[in-house]
Amino acid sequence: MEKDPSLSFTPHPLPSRSRWLGLLQIGLLPFGAVSAALIVGAFLIALTGTDPLFSYQKMWEGIAKSNYQIGLVLVKATPLMIIGLGLGFVFNTGVFNIGAEGQLYMGALFGTAIGIQDWGLPAWLHISLSLFGGFIGGGLWGLLPGYLKGRHNINEVITTILLNYIAIYIVSYFTHGPLRDNPFAEAALPQTPEVQASSQLPLIWPPTRLHAGFLLGLGLALILYLVTYRMAFGYKARAVGSSPAAAYYAGMNTTWITIIVMVVSGGLAGMAGTVEILGVQHRLRDMFSPGLGYSAIAIALMGNNHPVGIILASLLFGALQVGANNMQALAGVPVTIVDVIQATVIFFVAVSAMVRLYPPFGTLFLHKRKTNG
Amino acid sequence: MKEFIWLPFLVSLLAAGVRLATPLLFAALGGITNELSGVLNIGLEGMMIAGSFGAYIGALLSGSEWGGALGGMLAGGFLGLLFALLSITCRADQVVLGTGLNIFALGLSSFFFRSMYKAGISQFVPSFKLWNIPLLSDVPLIGEIFFRQVPLVYLAYILIPFFTFLLYKTTWGLKLRCCGEHPRAAETVGVNVIKTRYIALILSGMLAGLGGTFLSLGQISAFTEGLVSGRGFIALAAIIFGRWKPLNVALACLLFGVADALQLRLQGFGLPIRYEFLLMFPYLLTLITFVVFVNRGDSPASLGKPYPEK
Numbered sequence: 026m027e028k029d030p031s032l033s034f035t036p037h038p039l040p041s042r043s044r045w046l047g048l049l050q051i052g053l054l055p056f057g058a059v060s061a062a063l064i065v066g067a068f069l070i071a072l073t074g075t076d077p078l079f080s081y082q083k084m085w086e087g088i089a090k091s092n093y094q095i096g097l098v099l100v101k102a103t104p105l106m107i108i109g110l111g112l113g114f115v116f117n118t119g120v121f122n123i124g125a126e127g128q129l130y131m132g133a134l135f136g137t138a139i140g141i142q143d144w145g146l147p148a149w150l151h152i153s154l155s156l157f158g159g160f161i162g163g164g165l166w167g168l169l170p171g172y173l174k175g176r177h178n179i180n181e182v183i184t185t186i187l188l189n190y191i192a193i194y195i196v197s198y199f200t201h202g203p204l205r206d207n208p209f210a211e212a213a214l215p216q217t218p219e220v221q222a223s224s225q226l227p228l229i230w231p232p233t234r235l236h237a238g239f240l241l242g243l244g245l246a247l248i249l250y251l252v253t254y255r256m257a258f259g260y261k262a263r264a265v266g267s268s269p270a271a272a273y274y275a276g277m278n279t280t281w282i283t284i285i286v287m288v289v290s291g292g293l294a295g296m297a298g299t300v301e302i303l304g305v306q307h308r309l310r311d312m313f314s315p316g317l318g319y320s321a322i323a324i325a326l327m328g329n330n331h332p333v334g335i336i337l338a339s340l341l342f343g344a345l346q347v348g349a350n351n352m353q354a355l356a357g358v359p360v361t362i363v364d365v366i367q368a369t370v371i372f373f374v375a376v377s378a379m380v381r382l383y384p385p386f387g388t389l390f391l392h393k394r395k396t397n398g
Numbered sequence: 399m400k401e402f403i404w405l406p407f408l409v410s411l412l413a414a415g416v417r418l419a420t421p422l423l424f425a426a427l428g429g430i431t432n433e434l435s436g437v438l439n440i441g442l443e444g445m446m447i448a449g450s451f452g453a454y455i456g457a458l459l460s461g462s463e464w465g466g467a468l469g470g471m472l473a474g475g476f477l478g479l480l481f482a483l484l485s486i487t488c489r490a491d492q493v494v495l496g497t498g499l500n501i502f503a504l505g506l507s508s509f510f511f512r513s514m515y516k517a518g519i520s521q522f523v524p525s526f527k528l529w530n531i532p533l534l535s536d537v538p539l540i541g542e543i544f545f546r547q548v549p550l551v552y553l554a555y556i557l558i559p560f561f562t563f564l565l566y567k568t569t570w571g572l573k574l575r576c577c578g579e580h581p582r583a584a585e586t587v588g589v590n591v592i593k594t595r596y597i598a599l600i601l602s603g604m605l606a607g608l609g610g611t612f613l614s615l616g617q618i619s620a621f622t623e624g625l626v627s628g629r630g631f632i633a634l635a636a637i638i639f640g641r642w643k644p645l646n647v648a649l650a651c652l653l654f655g656v657a658d659a660l661q662l663r664l665q666g667f668g669l670p671i672r673y674e675f676l677l678m679f680p681y682l683l684t685l686i687t688f689v690v691f692v693n694r695g696d697s698p699a700s701l702g703k704p705y706p707e708k
Contacts, residue, residue, distance in 0.1 A: 069506070069509065073509075073510070073513040075513075121493050121494070121497075123497055173689060177689075179688075179689055179692050180692060182440055182493055182497075183631060183634060183635060183688055183692075184685060184688065184689065186628070186631050187628070187631060187635075187681050187682075187684055187685040187688070188685070190627070190628050190678070190681040191678050191681050191682060191685070194674045194675070194677050194678040194681075195674070195678070197674045197677075198672055198674035198675065201672075201674065202672060202674075316501075319497075319501055322497060322501075323498075323501070326494065357516060358513075359508065359509050359512035359513055361504075361505050361508040361509045361512060362505070362509050363505070364501055364502075364504060364505025364506075364508070364509075365502060365505040365506050365509055366505075367501055367505070368498045368499070368501040368502030368505055368506075369502070371494060371495075371497065371498030371501065371502075372484060372490070372495065372498050372502070374494075375484065375490035375491050375494040375495050375498060376484055376488040376489075376490045378490070378491065
């Protein structure tokens with residue numbers, strides 16, 4: 026099949042020259058990206074007439090002032106981590122899934138539909154079933170673009186983004202219609218009933234809000250690390266990302282690999298949506314996600330698609346989110362500054378990924394080279 | 399039951415379809431230009447968002463809708479320049495960059511908007527008024543559909559033949575398309591690939607910004623978050639559906655515009671279909687046409703590849 030050049034996306038190259046230099050580069054990258062992003066943020070805050078130092082001070086206080094706040098950081102980091110792990114997995118294969126938002130919604134829908142059932146199950150079983158349902162819901166939403174990409178080489182970027190809008194309307198339908206809590210009440214909100222106590226994730230660090238979903242995220246990170254770096258499938262998936270043609274001629278079934286990684290990544294996003302419902306919100310609400318699926322793209326890129334990097338990046342963004350809420354309350358800086366910071370991180374990582382490909386100076390000025398020189 | 403009158407319904411449906419297709423068309427014309435030059439611009443959505451906000455600010459500062467249009471084009475053009483700098487000069491991956499650009503525009507516009515109106519009540523700005531074209535607007539049916547619109551719609555009519563000519567009949571257009579097909583060959587015959595792609599991206603940003611302007615000043619005379627909501631991606635699908643030819647792309651935009659107009663009208667009919675499914679309809683239609691038409695294989699050969707290659 027003819028390959029359309031617009032359909033491939035360059036995943037991060039693995040560090041090549043020396044292991045230590047590679048690790049240094051991987052370590053420096055997030056540091057530089059976040060510093061650059063915070064400087065851009067400070068500039069914007071100053072532009073709106075607020076003192077950036079005062080604002081950042083409020084942000085820091087919001088993160089570190091108590092155990093409760095630290096628990097909140099971990100709570101915010103949890104769905105980002107789980108989605109980010111799936112995205113890192115799929116990005117390694119060179120497939121750019123930006124449909125995590127829709128997969129999150131579909132997963133939350135499936136997970137909640139199971140979570141609200143009064144089946145009298147023990148907690149471990151009810152939680153497992155709900156999480157499994159979330160994985161299936163998100164996985165199905167990843168299966169379609171994965172199949173189209175793997176079998177027919179149809180650009181996953183456009184299909185996944187359109188599926189995001191469709192998923193959000195599907196959830197909107199269910200929260201307004203069939204799953205609505207008490208639809209006859211005068212001012213019923215578009216939300217489902219509360220999930221059963223048996224399907225709520227237990228709190229693991231009272232009195233903070235930290236729930237068992239965080240441990241699930243860490244466990245998933247370990248599993249994905251083993252699959253990606255210690256198993257044949259992970260090796261194949263990364264080979265497809267490095268060079269689809271080489272992988273194909275080496276006899277790898279690139280179609281199946283693409284479909285499987287998309288299903289896993291969608292499934293993890295769906296599981297993250299379920300974790301957010303079972304652990305924090307306890308009800309599925311219309312438009313419940315503030316763009317978690319998009320934030321997780323920045324996290325996967327910043328974490329260099331590596332589980333450890335993704336854990337650290339999600340903790341950082343969880344902290345930014347909690348800090349930004351405090352900053353909005355006390356310094357009047359709109360919380361959407363976090364989106365700008367995330368986008369700046371994406372820019373920085375996208376640029377430095379290319380610079381790292383061609384050390385030491387990148388190709389910033391390559392096009393000025395004279396052809397006769 | 400009152401008899402349903404088909405003709406006025408169809409006329410008003412098509413007139414609304416033309417209106418809703420216009421922002422898509424501006425963005426799509428920009429997208430055609432940068433894609434033919436070999437740059438894949440997923441950030442069209444972000445450029446539209448920036449345009450809708452820039453237009454709001456422009457209209458607020460100048461007190462005129464035309465000042466708003468200028469603001470929208472400047473904001474979009476600025477993002478085009480940023481995209482060019484990062485994708486062409488710094489060689490960043492275009493798909494990743496485009497996604498970042500969308501988040502950037504969404505975050506930045508809402509950050510500034512919320513900073514301006516902390517109480518949550520925003521100010522209305524001057525918007526485009528209907529211009530009935532003399533004579534033409536009196537033609538039955540056609541006049542009502544095409545010639546009783548806001549001025550930006552007429553600008554869109556003019557831009558369709560203009561871009562067909564510019565991209566397919568001029569030397570500059572030939573050079574631009576050569577950059578998208580085989581940049582090395584273009585460079586060999588003396589075309590400055592880098593410069594051409596920069597111009598294409600800035601032009602594309604300005605046009606997408608004009609599309610955003612239409613959303614904030616052609617339809618509602620205010621800015622709201624979520625005003626663009628995926629129209630940039632629908633425009634991308636329209637480009638592929640229309641095979642990079644401005645007239646065909648315009649017809650594709652019209653199809654999506656009419657689909658949008660249809661779902662808006664059906665919502666008022668009390669049909670036994672839930673409105674969430676009607677709202678979903680334009681995205682679903684876009685997805686289906688995209689999947690059916692995407693792989694015909696006549697996209698610019700070097701689309702999405704940085705240049706020089708190594």
